[in-house]
Amino acid sequence: MTAYQELAAFQHDTEALGAIAERLGWDQETMMPRGATDQRADEIAALEGVLHARRTDPRIEDWLARAEATSEVEARTLDLIARSYNRNTRIPARLAAELARLTSLSQGIWAEARANEDPSAFLPTLEEVVRLKREEAECLSNGDLYDALLDDYEPGATHRQLGAMFDRMRPRLVALRERVLGAETQPAALNHVFPEATQLRIARICATAFGYDWTRGRLDMAVHPFSSGGGNDARITTRVSESDPFNCLYSTIHEVGHACYEQGIDPAYRFTPLGRGVSMGVHESQSRIYENQLGRSAPFTGWLYQRMVEAFGDFGVASPEAFHAIVNRVTPGFIRTEADELHYNLHIMLRFDLERDLITGKLEVTDLEEAWNARFAADFGVAVDRPSHGFLQDVHWPVGLFGYFPTYSLGNVYAGCLNQAMRAAVPGIDASLAQGSAAPATDWLRAHLQTHGGLRPPAATIEHACGFAPTEVPLLDYLEAKFSAIYGL
Known part of the structure; x- marks a missing residue:
């Protein structure tokens, strides 16, 4: 040998x-x-x-x-x-x-x-x-403690680079949020009981619609939804609130994005360093594009509305259009995993700043809850009502995943780029989504990104798939177009 x-x-x-x-x-x-x-x-x-x-x-x-x-x-x-x-x-x-x-x-x-x-x-x-x-x-570390940990999840990224990107994103996100929250018509929240077993049945249907291979995976319940494994054993989890079916359905679609990335990697790379997602930012690009640009699109929510009516009967929503608005309802809620697309990145920016201060010693753990609550009130205009809605909500810090959080927003940015390139290249995506199939989109993602695993560094992986270097502009343009249409801005 x-x-x-x-x-x-x-x-x-x-x-x-x-x-x-x-x-x-x-x-x-x-x-x-x-x-x-x-x-x-x-x-x-x-x-x-x-x-x-x-x-x-x-x-x-x-x-x-x-x-x-x-x-x-x-x-x-x-x-x-x-x-x-x-x-x-x-x-x-x-x-x-x-x-x-x-x-x-x-x-x-x-x-x-x-x-x-x-x-x-x-x-x-x-x-x-x-x-x-x-x-x-x-x-x-060769200098910066936080960058040393960040490099585990997004090789080559630095907190200065990400901080600058967040600084460019925040003004447009906040301005759009204020316009949305000030709109005359605001979608109402769901007010119905959605039994757990039925939610899980629809979650499985959604997972299948996005190409999840059940012969190489399974769905279980967890306190905090996650995906695990790869290749021929890529598992997903979800959780259920009987008053909020979107928690279960969109957590499932999100984790399916992660799992399909792992299932889609070239089998020749299995049990090599190339045989897994190249970074958490690229991984999040898959989960977020499945969940948001595809799963929360009007064509897919129109199909999902019909499945919901069949399963739950009249649940107080009169039309597919009203359902689409409710799925994409903007509200400054406490929970990151349930956050709308406008508030989600603000959740990440909060965590990014706090965990960076924890690692550098600028913030001590004993002061974390107070710092969280003050920052949340400033960013979201809402006072945290209990710890599980505040700094205790995420599993990442308990299990030591410092440096992980910013990759969620980086994944959103990557997803914006991929969505722009994919829709320019593939006709018929929306028509297929309206029939309950994401195949044209997921086939493109598999061929252009997922199959390559760790073959290229993160930013090069996105550039290879899209044909241009990653930037936050496509994501922000997509958000402004989408929510302007929903809210009549």
């Missing part, structure tokens, strides 16, 4: 073990009995110890020095393995295992504190998570 072949075989097993660790995390959030929390934390820490040892194995350095790439795929594979090796060798095995164990425990503590509206039960754990993430950032 050549050095490249030896390295690829070693990497194959490391990737497979990583998939097992991910499956343990899925189980913890869906099926695991509550009493198993401590035991699962030890299991995950032990497996993380094995993975860290493999990712820092000194033979990797030797293989990298001797390996010769004979194709674009091999060159990119070597680049990604080298990147992983260089990052992991900077993190002590003790820290890697401690982080894995603590964030596994923290997840359960957070879930209970959230359910009980009891921040004091969680803050000591969050303080420890932040302490360890600061330590990890110090190991990885």
Whole structure:
């Protein structure tokens, strides 16, 4: 075997073990009995110890020095393995295992504190998570602590670059929001009971409409919806509120976007560094374009309205047009995952600023709730009424995902670019959506983006698919056109 072949075989097993660790995390959030929390934390820490040892194995350095790439795929594979090796060798095995164990425990503590509206039960754990993430950032940083963590989720991005983009986006978003909220006609919220079992049945129909392969996936319930896995085992989760079916339906479509990206990657890349989504920003581009530009479009909501009437009878909405307006209703709500398209990015900007301050030490965990509530009131004009509607609502900080949040807005920006390019290239998207099929759109996304996995860096992945470098302008133009039409601006 050549050095490249030896390295690829070693990497194959490391990737497979990583998939097992991910499956343990899925189980913890869906099926695991509550009493198993401590035991699962030890299991995950032990497996993380094995993975860290493999990712820092000194033979990797030797293989990298001797390996010769004979194709674009091999060159990119070597680049990604080298990147992983260089990052992991900077993190002590003790820290890697401690982080894995603590964030596994923290997840359960957070879930209970959230359910009980009891921040004091969680803050000591969050303080420890932040302490360890600061330590990890110090190991990885060449200057900026937050950028060191951000690079895990969006390689090459910096907080200055993202902050500048947010500064360009905020004025147009806020101005459009004010025009929308000041419009004469405002859609009313739904006022009906939507039984859980029926919601889940329609959620499965929606997942199928967007091309989710049920032979390689499954749908379960979770406190915080997520997707997990890839290749032939890409699972999704959702949650249900019987007063708000959109929570379930659009969480499902969102997670289907993630899962279809993973299901769509070239099988030849499986258990290689190319065999997963290239970044969280690109991943979010798939979930957000499925959920918003496609799933909340007038043609698709017209089809969904008929399914809702068939399932629930008269639920107080008189027409497909009224239903479309309700699906896209703009209101300054508390919950990010339920936020309309105008407010969503403002949620992310809030979290981006707060988590950056937490990592740099400008903000301490003991002051986080107060800082959150003050910022939320300033940005949304509403006072946070309880912790589960405030800083306890997201699972990301409990499990140590600092640097993840800004990729949601970056995903929206990427989705805006992809939507513009896709609609210019593919006729008949809306006609197909009106019949309950997203196939023309999802086929284009699969061919132009999903199949390539990690072959190119994030921004290059988007540019290859669209034919132009990513920019926030298509997203903002799309939002202004859409909401001006809905609200008669």
